[in-house]
Amino acid sequence: MHINTFDHYQTLNSPIHRLDPRVKVVITVVFILSNALIPEGAWLAFAAAWLLVLAISQMARLSPKFLLTRSLVALPFALAAVTAIFSVAGNPIFSLKIGPWLLTATDAGLVRFASIMLRSWISIQAAIVLTATTQFPDLIHAFRHLKVPDILVSTVSFMYRYLFVLSDETLRLIRARESRSARLTPGGKSGGALLWRAKVAGNMAGQLFLRSYERSERVYNAMLARGYHGTLLTLNPHVMRPRDWLWGALALSLILAIQLLGRI
Amino acid sequence: MNPIHLLLTPQQLHIPDGFLSVGVSLIFWALTIIFVGLAIRNTRGELGERQIPLMGVMAAFIFAAQMINFPVAGGTSGHLLGGALAAIVLGPWAGILVMTTVVAVQGLVFQDGGLLVMGANIFNMGILTALIGYGLYRASVGRSRGVQLAIVGAASWLSVVAGALLVAFQLWLSGTSALRIVFPAMLGVHMLIGLGEALITVAALAFIFRTRPDLLSTNAQKRSGLGWILVGALIALAVIIISPFASANPDGLERVAIDMGFIQAGQAAPYEIIPDYTIPFLGESGFSTILAGLIGALIVGGLIYAISRFLRRKPAGAES
Structure with missing residues (x-):
């Protein structure tokens, strides 16, 4: 198994690849947090969030097919959320009888289910973009800078x-x-x-x-x-450049805009 | 067949992002940070500079061992999660750190489990399994091999069941799943999956007993371990008591939890303190809501920090 088995895209070069890994980690986590905070049924905000991921992945020259197939990893978990359709109070749509249970689907339940699936799907794509555009040692180094x-x-x-x-x-x-x-x-x-x-x-x-x-x-x-004395050393200095701050600020304001879009 | 049974292939304890509410995610991040902080404190002294290579390779071992399976029937197979095994062979604190590393890499590299929910994933698969696995194993030290292995089997079975129940509980608190469906479904599936875990763990431990018993004796001789036994036994007891009650009467469990205010805590935290998600004088605008969220996050962060500081100081005082 080669070390790059899972990382065909990490060696590409793009503005996203060149971005400081710290910025990428923080933006990704904030973006996923923002997805979790988008209210149920705010479809416009979900669409905007998805477009943001899509735009960044295009900028990073990731193939849409790669993004799509990798993002299906979480799909089996959808079954756990299916039950939301039947457990939220709202206007009944249809009823199912499975075994001892009588399940009634409601419109509010469907909205919640769709929102959960969108949140999950958009978030996982953001995580994929992070992994695919950052060499693992750099990614790890970012966490060291972030005081992990x-x-x-x-x-x-x-x-x-x-x-x-x-x-x-x-x-x-x-x-x-x-x-x-x-x-x-x-x-x-x-x-x-x-x-x-x-x-x-x-x-x-x-x-x-x-x-x-x-x-x-x-x-x-x-x-x-080889002279190890308890700490690992690195040769990569990882200095934040003005460009990194700019990209980070831009992404944060876009995420803020998505939140506003979801709440008006 | 009930479609719910498709719900879970063995790896499905890894919750993806989006399935847990922000409140539940942050609560479990807080718990995880406390336990991992304690684990770092407690392993540093024991292992010294040897710690990093040992635990790094051991984490890779758990990751690789999760690939080992044995065919059962009809295309299904028994798997290893490894939380109990790691805690038993490496000791509880090192086991927690190893499982934390495994879950972190699975989430970061393979998107197997989310980032915001990683705290919950680490807690379910690394901390809870270690507490049960090591706690019960610790109670068996000094008994005969047969008794020890039987207890290890029960402990690893319980560790998987407990993890699954906690996942069901978290999903329900987040408003993602209906408790009366997800609880019995997770319980039923993982009572079977847990058997695979138990068989592999027992056989692996028996193998290590035969070939390198010296590795196991080192972490079992220190102190009395009464605290571990107590914690392990308490969690095991909770699982054994809650499971039949909840599967026979899931609505009852839901009732109890609603009465105790769990639901509100899960779905509205962390900014329960701020009425209706908005800050009064700013009115009900989107900006106010975000600010409310930020303040809530700061409060939770501050609490975590304060608790970890407190926990860090206490044992240091006891030593001096």
């Missing part, structure tokens, strides 16, 4: 470095199991009893834990050998 505790930031950057190594290790473990027939074949007896299959999976997890633990000791020794 050093231990967390360093741990996250370590995790990211070894994520791909250990994922490969896991894929190897799974491949080894598959080739030794713990797979469940339809109608066949291969793969053993359920408990046995679970035990094999558990042994794999235990094995992976030991390998990871021992690897972390090796990594630590290697770090000591």
Whole structure:
């Protein structure tokens, strides 16, 4: 698994890519907060928020198809919000009988459901734009500047470095199991009893834990050998330029305008 | 089949942005920040400069281990969430930090779980699971292997069920889901998913017991751990008592929560203090509403800061 498996767009160059990662993180979080604050049924504000994400993603030269397919990640969760249709008081539209429940859909419920889905969909696109336009080390560095505790930031950057190594290790473990027939074949007896299959999976997890633990000791020794003394150093200074302030202010005022649009 | 059962594939404890209200999101961010702050404090002394490489690699381990599955039937499979396992093998504080890292990276890199709701996600999958998992495991220290593994199995099953119930509760407080549907649905699905978690955790721990028992003994010998046992047992008890009551009588639970004012707290916080979302002298304009929101956020932020300062000072005084 290559380190760039998930990041085809991070190496592009655009005004959005060049923006200071701190600005991007703050704007993204404020934007998601703003989405959560847009009142239910303020369709104009939702449209404006979506247009803002779309414009920024175009400026960053992300393909609309990429944005769309990635944004469907959260779709299964929609089922949890479906129940909102039936749980808000309002004018009844239709009734369903499922099992022991009689469910009555209301217009207010539908508005709430649509608002939740829009909030979620627009927010996730903003998060995708952030991830797709920022190299992970820069992203992590932004959090250090934003006063997230050093231990967390360093741990996250370590995790990211070894994520791909250990994922490969896991894929190897799974491949080894598959080739030794713990797979469940339809109608066949291969793969053993359920408990046995679970035990094999558990042994794999235990094995992976030991390998990871021992690897972390090796990594630590290697770090000591290279003069590590408790803090990670970086060569990237990350200085805020006037352009970064300008972009940040512009984005914030647009978000404020969206909020106003949603409330008039 | 009831369509609600499609609701949850194993990874579906990761709440996306938009599904929780601002109030619920901020409350759980506050709780998470307190626990993570305590975890940072408590692990620093224990692990020293070794901490960063160990926990970074361990977080990558949990992430990778979540890929391990075993086929059950009809295309479904058993998975590992790993919160209880991490807390048991690494100790509760390190376990919380590791799971925090895992959830953060899943949200930041893979959009698996949102950013504004990340506090809730970390709490559900990292903190609650660690409290139950480690608390019950701690109670089993000194018993025979068989008893220990049985308790670990129960603890990891409960950790998944508790996480799922808390997700249902948060969704409902936010006005996203109807409690009488989402509660039994989450409970039913995760009672099954939890079995997979329990089987994998027990087998993994049995494997580590056999091969490297020295790794487990180090974090189990310190102090009495009575506090952990108490917290773990209390949460477990709460889950065991609430679950049957709520699934038999979800409207009753809803009633209780409304009476206790939970609903208002969830849906209107953080600016409950400011009447009708507006500041009186500014009138009912959009600007006033935003300002009200900002003030509310500042108050919550200040509270979090004050609480964390308080918590930080107390243990330091006790040590000196």
